[in-house]
Amino acid sequence: MLRQIHSLPGLVAALLVAVLALTGAVLSVQPALERFAASSVVTGTISVAALAEAAQAQHAEIDKITKTASGSVVVSYFDGDKAGADLADPATGRVIGPHSPSATIRFITNLHRSLLLGTAGRIAAGLGALAMVVLTITGAMMLAARLGGWTALLQPIRGNARQRWHAQAGRLAIVGLLLTALTGCFLSLTSFELIPDGLAEPVATASGGGGARASVGSLAALQAVDLADLRELAFPYAADPTDTYRLTTAAGVTQIDAATGEALSFQPHSTARQLYETIYMLHTGQGLWPLGLLLGLSALAVPVFAITGAMIWWQRRRSLPRIADNRPASAADTIILVGSEGNSTWGFARTLHAALTQAGHKVHAAPMNALARAYPKAARMLILTATYGDGTAPASASGFLARLDRSALKLPVAVLGFGDRSFPQFCRFAEDVAAALAMRGWPALIEIDRIDRQSSQSFALWGDRLGTALGHGLTLAHVAERPKTMALELVKRVDYGAEVQAPTAILTFRLPGAAAGRALWKRLFPASLPPFEAGDLVGILPPGSTVPRYYSLASSAREGILEICVRKQPGGLCSGFLNDLPLGGRIDGFIKANPAFRPNASAAPLILIGAGAGIAPLMGFLRANRSHREAHLYWGGRSPASDFLYRDDLASCIADGRLSALNAVFSRVAEGGYVQDRLAKDAQQLAALLRRGAQIMVCGGRDMAGGVSQALDAILAPMGLSTATLKASGLYLEDVY
Known part of the structure; x- marks a missing residue:
């Protein structure tokens, strides 16, 4: 469900969110550019009265003086019936030059706020911000679940290149994107007056006295205000003798008599207005240019999300098996749940689905991770699952046991495991599933069974047993689909x-x-x-x-x-x-692809351990070690004269620095031994490497891997660590057979 919630808004809103993010990234640079282009405004430099007097000496009729969040001072004026604006030096009030905002920035701003579509565009932009909130939160939840909890968010990310780029970009940008999206939603709601922005006209206690206007520089209420506190000073209308100055500061709005300089009224900013201005600053970076740049960098991750997310979705969609006449879960009498890593188990599920359908059943097939809270018409559940790695759950069943813990279901169930009997943990995950179901009181439709090396004959025999339990014949004639080669x-x-x-x-x-x-x-x-x-x-x-x-x-x-x-x-x-x-x-x-067995991107040492033909991927890692990362190889063979694999290649890697140390041990020579013996002998050196955060990669037979694990556990124990804890943090990887 979480993946569906994450994927749906991402696919629908990918282009919209990407446009908003890219335009936002461009606009995020503006506060920094304006800040460095503007003269510094420091407390005590000049009063608002002095600035206003200097500005009025250059223009006969001034509309207002505005100090932007970046520190620029803009004087808006009228020259007859023509309006204009100048940039003024904050220290002297003298004109620096005309104020002419970039037409390009105006265009990008309008594109960002409304997509150049008016009200409809503003609605779409608001929905885009909401989509980003959903995507960010669900993405963070999925990443935490994938890495083993919120405390593991900084652990190495495994997966293929698309998955790593998608997750890594999210991890780096999550805080900035969530801040941008949440503040964007708030501003969108205020623009439609669904949330108050706190903006209100000040209520004057009295109008101006109407006497002759004093020089603006002599007004006491303006002399008391430092330029650093100014937001805007609006001048009185020339044709109205009772009009007043309106001074806006961070504290509120003050009306000032143009003749006497007396403060006639003061209206502090409401809490709603202060909240609005804070959120506006957090969204745009205006007044906080470093934050603006960080938000812009975060926004640049969105196109990466859009592209990699679409690729991941398409790959997942393309790899899903297509099962004819797959009934909705709510209408099915038989539920087939599948745990598969490479999709081969789905082929057996398709054969089973077709046979049950032909026998008159209404059948629904889905991944084990899609275990529902209820199946209203289901009379039975059939679970077909492979085992991944050293007895763990395959990809499509990684969340099944956790879902089962929260489930109140109790259906008659049959579990069928798929694996290779040469592996010590043959069908281990299927056995774990069967045990968990039995502990929760699920009645067994038939006993758990196991299929070795995708045997069609064993699958047919299991079908006979299942048919007997169902009270009718069931012929499972499975023909393995030949992979595209x-x-x-x-x-x-x-x-x-x-x-x-x-x-x-x-x-x-x-x-x-x-x-x-x-x-x-x-x-x-x-x-x-x-x-x-x-x-x-x-x-x-x-x-x-x-x-x-x-x-x-x-x-x-x-x-x-x-x-x-x-x-x-x-x-x-x-x-x-x-x-x-x-x-x-x-x-x-x-x-x-085998993305779970790759060196991490750390500069810490790499410890490569193998025996026999298990040296193959380790040799590949060394060839690719063009950055000369410190690498130590421990490898075991039988005789240096007969099976010293890659001897010349390893010598070349040592010569050019791609391999730091070669530790080869042979079992059929005098005083020989096995690779785990050499590890124990080098315990002190290995402990020093492990304290530096070294990553360990093991490839070879299971017996060798078991001995290696025991030797390393003995080295790790004094440090309060074990191979299990290193596995959890991505610092101990195995590819064993």
Whole structure:
């Protein structure tokens, strides 16, 4: 719901809010420009009486003298029937030059306030400010939820480039945008008199006596007022002997007899007027030019929001599965909730939805995060969920357990987990969900079941069990949808490890070269690799399989190559295929972003830890370390003579400063060991790096990662830390398999 509230006004009002923000950013510079262009007004420099007398000596008929918030003094006058305005020196009252406001600024001001559309435009601008309030508050709530609470708002932001830009811009601009939006809403309401602005004409206790007017410089009531306190002095109308001076200061409005200089009345500014002027100052920066510049910088984040937000929405929209005849939640008798990270689980949900619909059920499918407060006609709920990483919730189910805590629902339920049995936390999240439901008294429609490696046969058997519970046959003939792939050609391979029974290959792929007779425009403008970074994944479909295997990338798309490191696993379908692939051979693959495994932007040290083929993304990070960030690599192999992966590349990185220290350990040499042993040996050096805020990145097998975690916990314990606390702050990242 929160995401929908955030997205709807953002999509509808993106262009409007961007126009208001950009014009506001331009106007925000004006207070600073005016402040530095104006002469400084200091207390005690000159009285209002002296300034007025100097101005009157230069113009026969003056309408008013105004001191702007920036400190400029503007004298408005009449020369016959022609009006004019001069800038005056605050110290002497002498004319500096004509006052001619910029036509461009007037245009931008009108565009900002009313979109050049009069009353309708002012209404639209007010709604735009309201939309920005909603977007800012909901965006802050979503960011806090994503990072783990309000206290974690300053933690590193993970995600793809669009998500990071969107969230980072919001985090930097949130205070300025909220201040601008709230004050903009207030000013819009006052412009339509829905909220009083406190502006009222002063009520005189008496009119002027009508005698001969004294010199303005001799008026005691004006002599007592310092120029620094002046806002406006309106002169009496020449043809009316009873008209008075009207002096406006920060305190209020005073009427002054033009003949005697006596103060006839004083009306202090109301609380409403003081509030209005404060909010006007906070919105425009007038009188607070540093604030104006900060608000302008905040406003520049809005176009970034509009572009990245639209891209995020479109990507999410495009990736959502399309399920035919998906009934509204309020009308469905069967609810299917899906927890998925890469959308593969949605394919199974679609098959289940179609089979239940064909059997006469009214079915509603939605992400687990969309668990509703009530399903009025539902008789059952079916939950299909994958497990992400080390037993955690996938993206579309990250908020499910929290929603369940607040729910009063109790429907018969069946939970089906999807995962890979080779992982220690196989279907862990599905088990957590089933346990949470049982604890809250949800009756089990059938026992929890698990699907290994997207097995269609296991899914069909589960369908038989579900059909029995429902009292009718249920045939689930699932055919996995083949991912959209690209052909890649092997152009280089370096083989290692045969002597130590761990055959491993570094494989370099490119897009296939131009074929003979290919169209000229295709040769001039060849296809390029899709965007990816080191640490992202390539999914590869081995011959005869629709289930991809994923490998971490040691290269980025900028290098024009796709490089992976693959160890041949006993009986491994894909690893065997890749290790036997000859030069010129081709694979079918696709990119899967892995934004949760990237070095942060800190200048603190980087500690890279891996073993075997897990060195691939770490090597990619080192290649990209052009800023020469301090980096320490701990890596384990079997024998330096047989499987010292990337030996030459690592030497090059040490030579040019991209790698600060290489700590390689081998298990099949005299006095050898494992990478966790080397960590324990270097405990003192590592502790010093960790005290400096170092980020740790681990890639490799789960057994290795478990040993590494134990070794580091022993180092962190004296500091009152652990790998778990570092994980929570983004300083400990794992990509393990």
